[in-house]
Amino acid sequence: xxxxxxxxxxxxxxxxxxxxxxxxxxxxxxxxxxxxxxxxxxxxxxxxxxxxxxxxxxxxxxxxxxxxxxxxxxxxxxxxxxxxxxxxxxxxxxxxxxxxxxxxxxxxxxxxxxxxxxxxxxxxxxxxxxxxxxxxxxxxxxxxxxxxxxxxxxxxxxxxxxxxxxxxxxxxxxxxxxxxxxxxxxxxxxxxxxxxxxxxxxxxxxxxxxxxxxxxxxxxxxxxxxxxxxxxxxxxxxxxxxxxxxxxxxxxxxxxxxxxxxxxxxxxxxxxxxxxx
Amino acid sequence: xxxxxxxxxxxxxxxxxxxxxxxxxxxxxxxxxxxxxxxxxxxxxxxxxxxxxxxxxxxxxxxxxxxxxxxxxxxxxxxxxxxxxxxxxxxxxxxxxxxxxxxxxxxxxxxxxxxxxxxxxxxxxxxxxxxxxxxxxxxxxxxxxxxxxxxxxxxxxxxxxxxxxxxxxxxxxxxxxxxxxxxxxxxxxxxxxxxxxxxxxxxxxxxxxxxxxxxxxxxxxxxxxxxxxxxxxxxxxxxxxxxxxxxxxxxxxxxxxxxxxxxxxxxxxxxxxxxxxxxxxxxxxxxxxxxxxxxxxxxxxxxxxxxxxxxxxxxxxxxxxxxxxxxxxxxxxxxxxxxxxxxxxxxxxxxxxxxxxxxxxxxxxxx
Amino acid sequence: xxxxxxxxxxxxxxxxxxxxxxxxxxxxxxxxxxxxxxxxxxxxxxxxxxxxxxxxxxxxxxxxxxxxxxxxxxxxxxxxxxxxxxxxxxxxxxxxxxxxxxxxxxxxxxxxxxxxxxxxxxxxxxxxxxxxxxxxxxxxxxxxxxxxxxxxxxxxxxxxxxxxxxxxxxxxxxxxxxxxxxxxxxxxxxxxxxxxxxxxxxxxxxxxxxxxxxxxxxxxxxxxxxxxxxxxxxxxxxxxxxxxxxxxxxxxxxxxxxxxxxxxxxxxxxxxxxxxxxxxxxxxxxxxxxxxxxxxxxxxxxxxxxxx
Numbered sequence: 001x002x003x004x005x006x007x008x009x010x011x012x013x014x015x016x017x018x019x020x021x022x023x024x025x026x027x028x029x030x031x032x033x034x035x036x037x038x039x040x041x042x043x044x045x046x047x048x049x050x051x052x053x054x055x056x057x058x059x060x061x062x063x064x065x066x067x068x069x070x071x072x073x074x075x076x077x078x079x080x081x082x083x084x085x086x087x088x089x090x091x092x093x094x095x096x097x098x099x100x101x102x103x104x105x106x107x108x109x110x111x112x113x114x115x116x117x118x119x120x121x122x123x124x125x126x127x128x129x130x131x132x133x134x135x136x137x138x139x140x141x142x143x144x145x146x147x148x149x150x151x152x153x154x155x156x157x158x159x160x161x162x163x164x165x166x167x168x169x170x171x172x173x174x175x176x177x178x179x180x181x182x183x184x185x186x187x188x189x190x191x192x193x194x195x196x197x198x199x200x201x202x203x204x205x206x207x208x209x210x211x212x213x214x215x216x217x218x219x220x221x222x223x224x225x226x227x228x229x230x231x232x233x234x235x236x237x238x239x240x241x242x243x244x245x246x247x248x249x250x251x252x253x254x255x256x257x258x259x260x261x262x263x264x265x266x267x268x269x270x271x272x273x274x275x276x277x
Numbered sequence: 278x279x280x281x282x283x284x285x286x287x288x289x290x291x292x293x294x295x296x297x298x299x300x301x302x303x304x305x306x307x308x309x310x311x312x313x314x315x316x317x318x319x320x321x322x323x324x325x326x327x328x329x330x331x332x333x334x335x336x337x338x339x340x341x342x343x344x345x346x347x348x349x350x351x352x353x354x355x356x357x358x359x360x361x362x363x364x365x366x367x368x369x370x371x372x373x374x375x376x377x378x379x380x381x382x383x384x385x386x387x388x389x390x391x392x393x394x395x396x397x398x399x400x401x402x403x404x405x406x407x408x409x410x411x412x413x414x415x416x417x418x419x420x421x422x423x424x425x426x427x428x429x430x431x432x433x434x435x436x437x438x439x440x441x442x443x444x445x446x447x448x449x450x451x452x453x454x455x456x457x458x459x460x461x462x463x464x465x466x467x468x469x470x471x472x473x474x475x476x477x478x479x480x481x482x483x484x485x486x487x488x489x490x491x492x493x494x495x496x497x498x499x500x501x502x503x504x505x506x507x508x509x510x511x512x513x514x515x516x517x518x519x520x521x522x523x524x525x526x527x528x529x530x531x532x533x534x535x536x537x538x539x540x541x542x543x544x545x546x547x548x549x550x551x552x553x554x555x556x557x558x559x560x561x562x563x564x565x566x567x568x569x570x571x572x573x574x575x576x577x578x579x580x581x582x583x584x585x586x587x588x589x590x591x592x593x594x595x596x597x598x599x600x601x602x603x604x605x606x607x608x609x610x611x612x613x614x615x616x617x618x619x620x621x622x623x624x625x626x627x628x629x630x631x632x633x634x635x636x637x638x639x640x641x642x643x644x
Numbered sequence: 645x646x647x648x649x650x651x652x653x654x655x656x657x658x659x660x661x662x663x664x665x666x667x668x669x670x671x672x673x674x675x676x677x678x679x680x681x682x683x684x685x686x687x688x689x690x691x692x693x694x695x696x697x698x699x700x701x702x703x704x705x706x707x708x709x710x711x712x713x714x715x716x717x718x719x720x721x722x723x724x725x726x727x728x729x730x731x732x733x734x735x736x737x738x739x740x741x742x743x744x745x746x747x748x749x750x751x752x753x754x755x756x757x758x759x760x761x762x763x764x765x766x767x768x769x770x771x772x773x774x775x776x777x778x779x780x781x782x783x784x785x786x787x788x789x790x791x792x793x794x795x796x797x798x799x800x801x802x803x804x805x806x807x808x809x810x811x812x813x814x815x816x817x818x819x820x821x822x823x824x825x826x827x828x829x830x831x832x833x834x835x836x837x838x839x840x841x842x843x844x845x846x847x848x849x850x851x852x853x854x855x856x857x858x859x860x861x862x863x864x865x866x867x868x869x870x871x872x873x874x875x876x877x878x879x880x881x882x883x884x885x886x887x888x889x890x891x892x893x894x895x896x897x898x899x900x901x902x903x904x905x906x907x908x909x910x911x912x913x914x915x916x917x918x919x920x921x922x923x924x925x926x927x928x929x930x931x932x933x934x935x936x937x938x939x940x941x942x943x944x945x946x947x948x949x950x951x952x
Binding site for chain 1: 671672673675676677679680683684686687688690691694749752753755756757758759760761763764765766767768769770771772773774775776777778779780781782783784785786787791792793794796797800824827828829832833836837840870871874875878881884885887888891892893905906909910913914919922923925926927929930933934936937
């Protein structure tokens with residue numbers, strides 16, 4: 001006869017084991033990739049795959065000379081951060097107005113913004129490509145920055161909008177009665193209160209820019225190519241390259257993985273367009 | 278000096294008129310209460326005065342200066358919000374000093390004013406805490422403190438007590454009254470609670486559906502309501518209403534035949550009164566009593582009784598099905614369904630004509 | 645105040661800067677709206693134009709108007725039907741896997757406290773944050789490789805011949821890679837949504853005699869209806885445009901086996917340089933996406949702007 005407490009414990013152990021199993025299976029490719037990054041190329045390609053081996057740091061130590069890693073990483077950093085800043089500068093005022101001065105048009109405008117995200121990039125691939133070429137923006141950081149700003153604008157506006165909506169309007173009215181101008185209201189009251197939400201939005205935008213893999217592959221070749229393109233170049237390589245690929249991949253993915261782990265709860269809001277908080 | 282004049286103020290959209298033309302005057306140092314049911318427009322009126330909403334037409338004048346188009350920051354008014362609206366990321370001290378900070382006042386001046394407000398409201402031990410660390414009552418005092426620090430021309434209160442629990446509400450009511458006397462400031466206070474209106478106000482403005490129903494001191498409105506709405510709104514338990522018809526008209530009064538069956542002669546004279554005109558008789562619970570033999574009788578059936586220890590509220594129904602409430606000192610035990618006989622003192626009965634307007638008492642008009 | 649002065653006051657126009665302060669709305673929103681409008685209209689207009697002319701980057705200058713010829717070429721191209729079908733399969737399978745898997749796994753995690761639940765959560769959502777190109781190549785080489793890949797080792801362990809996934813099951817491989825990335829997305833969203841399920845409701849149901857399965861069926865699933873709708877909508881938007889994974893692994897092959905519409909159009913544009921046909925295809929893709937969008941937004945859009 002098991003007591004209620006005992007059966008709950010068994011229950012918990014069974015479910016826990018199952019959960020762990022599933023988690024480990026899903027996480028396995030990442031684990032394997034990181035592991036491989038510490039192998040020599042021979043070990044990496046060994047048959048059958050080795051779980052135990054002599055680890056080496058050579059893939060990381062030589063990463064710059066073997067793949068010019070920092071050039072691509074720098075591009076990723078510049079593009080992601082610039083696009084994020086630009087996007088926030090445009091989106092925050094819009095979200096402010098829609099959250100605190102809601103009109104009949106607000107809802108429609110928000111949904112329309114959402115619908116622009118549904119445009120498949122292939123649909124405008126040619127024009128954008130030709131426009132970029134004409135403006136001399138092919139293979140430039142600026143070209144990608146502009147595109148990423150536009151592509152992420154709807155999500156960022158939505159996310160900031162939902163955070164602003166959570167702030168009671170009367171706090172801002174109190175500030176106004178206390179004598180604050182619009183600038184003072186935003187700088188001294190609104191932004192400090194919303195800074196958590198804005199930080200999460202910035203993180204989400206960084207993640208989306210960093211991982212973007214359509215425009216970055218098609219509009220750049222060498223100068224402005226970010227990490228996504230570097231990795232894509234390994235799709236038809238020469239010789240043994242698994243360990244190198246793993247090292248480059250691990251480095252490229254690590255920052256975003258960490259960002260994602262830290263802010264997982266907050267990201268949900270932006271990823272679901274505010275529908276789930 | 279802080280006098281406010283509101284002239285023919287209107288606020289509305291194409292399909293909905295919220296404020297339908299209000300004229301008001303608030304005198305220096307007056308405590309004016311806007312009271313009325315939900316949706317009557319009292320909060321909107323306050324927000325129009327504060328400048329948080331646009332006026333559709335009409336004028337607002339503060340000390341002779343037209344402020345209808347002036348931005349809220351420059352009206353020299355302070356508001357205590359229903360939800361307190363404290364700045365969550367600032368300490369209590371910073372909350373209090375924010376407005377003066379924005380105005381660029383000198384630090385010593387600010388500190389002095391903050392400390393003074395903190396003293397008046399007993400906030401000194403809380404000055405370095407953040408709003409989320411405070412209880413509801415403490416937050417409310419900070420909200421009031423924020424207004425005091427600014428030394429505005431008029432204090433505006435938007436249902437400040439409605440988020441507090443019952444005991445705290447009573448306590449804060451007394452404190453607000455004391456505050457008014459100590460600060461000698463002009464205050465406009467919005468509430469749906471008629472007890473707050475009765476106890477705090479120098480002048481009560483009763484609003485209904487965007488219009489002013491009556492303006493006057495609390496007791497004046499209580500004893501001489503101008504219409505059915507005001508009569509039924511002020512006073513708890515509610516005034517009892519009995520429908521009837523005028524059966525006879527005299528020089529100094531009239532006789533009314535109540536639907537409930539009894540006849541009663543009231544010292545009321547008015548232009549709308551002719552034989553047969555429909556009227557409503559109003560009587561407050563404290564003016565109803567059990568009939569002594571020989572007195573004017575109204576037969577009723579007892580419903581539920583509420584015994585509070587100090588009083589008993591006995592709810593009854595007339596033979597016409599109209600509900601009445603009786604207030605009796607001490608305990609009264611009545612059986613559910615028991616027949617009782619009530620006495621209506623003509624002196625205390627109110628009379629309302631077919632349009633719901635009060636019919637005057639000639640004796641009072643003369644006095 | 646006489647009537648005439650009152651009238652004059654009412655006729656005075658409002659100060660313009662006060663109006664601006666009172667509703668800065670339009671002024672603040674317009675940059676976003678204008679930019680997005682430009683972003684949509686200009687390229688789309690150009691695509692429309694290109695689709696109606698003959699335009700090949702290899703033969704510049706031959707830009708005759710050809711009406712709907714590009715469209716008919718695109719639709720009758722040997723790659724179109726497989727591409728369309730693969731798109732449907734890809735989107736459908738990944739949606740199915742991620743929604744069903746997501747709901748079940750999220751429910752599993754919420755069902756009881758166990759050791760290391762926080763860590764499990766972190767492990768489960770990680771694939772979503774991996775770059776698509778990384779995910780694709782890790783699978784292509786480390787997992788799927790028929791000689792040295794993990795699956796090959798597993799197959800051999802059980803005595804079977806290893807499978808050359810990308811060569812023999814290209815679309816399935818792509819589906820696995822894409823699902824691996826999007827299942828965590830669904831888990832993340834649904835897990836968060838489940839945490840907002842009212843505990844008191846659950847307790848009331850248990851007192852009413854409901855077992856865990858009944859609670860799941862009658863309380864949890866309806867509560868999840870809206871987040872699931874959101875997940876479906878967002879995933880559909882992105883899945884219709886899957887590109888990087890195909891680009892870095894199969895290049896659409898063998899033949900058209902793993903080509904979806906997006907890749908097909910890309911191929912015509914930047915590999916065959918046939919701008920005209922690619923534009924026609926692009927427009928068709930836009931139309932399909934819009935139809936899907938209208939359907940989804942109508943069903944779900946209300947939910948997004950409702951409170952609670």
